Amino acid sequence: MSEVSEWLLTALLNHGNTLLGGTLFLAAFGIPLPATMLLMAAGSFTRQGVLPLEGALLSACVGAVAGDGCSYVLGRTGLKLVPRSITGSQGWQRAAALFSRWGGWGVFVSRFLLTPVALPVNLLAGSTRYPWQRFMSAVVAGEVIWVFLFGGLGHLFASQWEVLSQLAGDAMGVLMGAVLVLGGIWALVSSRQRRR
Structure with missing residues (x-):
């Protein structure tokens, strides 16, 4: 476990x-912190009676949703800094x-x-002016699932949350690798079909 993770766990117990x-x-909002690990630890701490369950769920959901909303706004306001040659390009329009x-x-x-990929998705949503209400609806639904899934796993397997957290991180890495490979294959095939 990294020093940041250990510090966060101690701070979670204290604050x-x-x-x-x-x-x-x-x-x-994009700062690289072990959020899933902390969420699983919080779930474990609720089972042990260190944290109140309802407060932990509410704090986790509000914090995650607010961070997503702010990164969307950053993407939307940061669009002014992107040169017109990029935002007016055919590739940008296709992406939007x-x-x-x-x-x-x-x-x-x-x-x-x-x-x-949550942060890039948030920035893309803001910069392409994806409707705020639709964005926030998807965010709330997804974050609630994330909090209940990983917080619930920490709560359910309170004594083994560290091992479970490591397994979840490894599985996420494999999944992201598979998505990147499949995305690359799709882009290559699409590119060849357009040339024809």
């Missing part, structure tokens, strides 16, 4: 739900159209299954 919500906010069609699913799935 409880405030630290949990704040850490999940910062992680959703594709995100308009499938973005809700992308946002939803990246909350709990493909969490490493």
Whole structure:
């Protein structure tokens, strides 16, 4: 376990739900923190009676959703810094159209299954002006699943949450690798078909 993780666990014991919500906010906003590990630890601590269950769930959901909302706003306001030659390009327009069609699913799935791409998805949603209400609906649904899934696993397997956290991290890495390989194959095939 890294020094940051150990510090966060100690701080979670000392500062409880405030630290949990704040850490999940910062992680959703793009700061690289072990959010899933902390969520599983919090679930374990609720089982042990160290943290109140309802407060932990509420803090985790509010922190994660607020962080996602802020990174969406960052993408939307940061769009002004992107040169017009890029935002007016055919590739950008295609990406915006594709995100308009499938973005809700992308946002939803990246909350709990493909969490490493959550920040780029949030920034893309903001920069392509994906509708705020649709974005936040997908965010809330996905974050609630993430909190209940990983917090619940920590609660259920309180004595083994560290091992479970490591397994979840490894599985996420394998899943992301598979998604990147499949995405690369899809892009290559699409590129060849367009040339023809």
